[in-house]
Amino acid sequence: MTPARGLLYAASAMLAAVLLAPVLSLAVAAADGSGALWPHLAAYVLPQAIRDTFLLLAGVGILVIGLGTGTAWLVSAFAFPGRRLLDAALLLPLAVPTYVVAYAYLDLMHPLGPVQTGLRTLLGLRSPRDLSLPDLRSLPGCVLLLGFVLYPYVYLPTRALFLMRAGTLLEAARMLGAGPARTFFRVALPLARPAIVLGTGLALMEALNDVGAAEFLGVRTLTVQVYATWVNRSDLPGAAQIALVMLVGVVGLVALERLARGGRGYAGSGHRDRPTARRRLSGWRATLALTLGLTPVLLGFGLPAGYLVWATWQRLLGTGLPETLAAQALNTVFYASIATLVTVAMGLLVAASPHLLGRRSGSALIRAAGLGYAMPGTVLAVGLLAPLALLDNGLASLADAGLGWAPAVGLGTGAALVIAYTLRFLTISVGATEAGLARIPSTLPDAARVLGRGRFGTLLAVQIPLAWPAVLSGALLAFVDMAKELPVTLLLRPLNVETLSTHLYGEAARGTYEDGAASALLIVLTGLIPVALLLRLDRDAAPRQSRSDA
């Protein structure tokens, strides 16, 4: 084994240990408990919690698949006025955290809010009693809300697939006489399956691990039960037990999906496919297409963001902006940027590991990289407490042993936050990089190998440069998620550090979330920058022809 290879193995082994650390520490916590909680859970909690969780996931799943693929198809298969704009706008909900949307919508849709008040005025009704609309604080309300915010997770990869890969196949289908509907259902949809599954998986994990919106809307998911057990009964072992069972469930489902997919992949054929030639729409059809496409943008972004702008404006007139806003924004961008850099570096290592370490160890590492995203943020953060403390003490004893100084990376430091962000969102970077690498026809690295480059050299000189756009898009997505991140930040950040999201949460927790409206708006704006970059990146990567139409 060459020294470089040894180093690589050592780095991977270390990374694997870090990835597994929170799960192990949760297992240790869980083993501390007696299991006495389970009869209670089985009798009073689980039947309802499992039902609500299932319905929530099923509902959100259907909604994000429908909205995500539908809109992706709309912008890639048709040409109509406003298409380019729509293409970009459909990503906007990514920038808004779900809990912010929940707060905004409750204000908007409450009987005293502008929507219902307006409706009553229109109908000439006086009391809210006379107009009883379904309450947003319900399971269906939560499903709708999460669905309209999370669909871009499906839209983004599916659209990329339609744009880049589907051209020839779709044209073939059309030439063979298939109508648009048939082409969509028989060719496009099966073709897009890996992308849809990837995006839906991310969206569902977001929905499953969400606490803010669910708690606020009164939906008792399993995750909310983990919190009730932990926070309200001081029963960390019990909470860790539920969390681990959930994690096993999630990991099992992911494995099942891989199994069902079998070995089928949709690797690139070597040449970049031509983009789909778009069907031109005009008249009422064009209007309909634009309206359909804009609806999710309006509901998932326009309304809540518009409301935030209005609320911030009101605040501005009333009490002015908080002085600490700039510091919060700087902190948010600072930690998210550093963690994004680390995440991308680790993501490259993990995604390339099947090429470097062999298929089996590589795919094990890839799966381990998904663990941090598969559990609720706070659970991950709690799982990290013990390992970070261990690290702290280890370094301290090193310092005592004669080094005299130890780097501050443990609990309560910014480094801890960076580590936690990386673990949480690594899978996003890995997934994007993996997809980018898979798109490279195997002939290219093979050629490099034949010409004498080693595996590592090939990766650096050929594969990574070719996959770079995908790597960057993963980085941007991870950055957006980090800038929005709340539970991990709340638990692990250093003294005197407030980010936009922790400030907003502090205000929301004491019921004055309007005071946090400016922070919420800045989170959205911070999220918009990478989303805009994402779009440019995407456009540059897309074949030239697509620019000419619409």
Add this chain to the structure above:
Amino acid sequence: MLRLRRFGCLMGISLAFALVGQAESAEVNLYTTREPGLIRPLLDAYTAKSGVTVNTVFVEKGLAERVAAEGARGNADVIMTVDIGNLIELVDRDLAQPVRSPVLEAAIPAPLRDGDGRWFALSMRARVLYADKALSDLNAATYESLAEPTWRGKICLRSGQHPYNTALIAAFLVRHGAEKTETWLRGVKANLARKAAGGDRDVARDIAADLCEIGLANSYYVGLMRSGRGGPDQQKWGEAIKVVLPTFEGGGTHVNVSGAVVAKHAPHREEAVKLLEYLVSDEAQALYAKTDFEYPVKAGVAVDPMLQALGPLTFDTTPLVEIARNRKAASLLADKVGFDN
């Protein structure tokens, strides 16, 4: 590039200032589950007076876990939290240290602090009744009566798993025992007009919107809403309700506390005690009353007029420690009756 360099310079300068600043002035580290907006005015006043820098981190869920994990090398000096259950948890997990302070003992009545000085209540809030203004005859309202069928479909409440409600259920448990509490809780559940969710202010908002007629919420929200500090909308909600101090049958009004402990491994123990002593001074207690609309723990410090107007507060005498010990049972009971379903 130039910008980057300038940015680097700025960062360097501010870092230097931060280091120098830390070397010169005394400091104390506060870990808190209280929202920064609530305690910032108090801390700023303290810093202005004493010159001591108060470093804070607001951690909501998992504060105890974090302090426990940080262990002997931890930074926490003072740990501040709301709800007696959370306060006692810190003691139970051996994260607090005993403090002997004549100042604290003189200012805080004995039922509101630990005999061994391991926890101290700093302010109080009552769980009060918000009601539709049109309702009359509420002056003799009891917590027990909320289960009566006359209220069917008329009550709004936040989650039964929220510490404020858990503490109330726990107090009910101490007074009435498990069986009676379960019957009561089922009765209240049956009376709910909507899901037990949202926050305390939503109770007022939903009453204003005619979704329900009564509900329970904390006393300080009355002041926060009516003062207009939460904006004109909230002021309207505050004005739309009337507020009554309910009692337990033959008892007083349920009260919970905010409080603090000195961390077991506090690196600045002396400063920690000084901060606590400041927080029970007349000045700070008056600030608690004025900025947060809480009831001061110190006798003789005036309650805010807006709370004064609710009438005299008669505390329920159930010992706080008893309430804390029963919070797990109360939480399990809320599960059992499906309170939040």
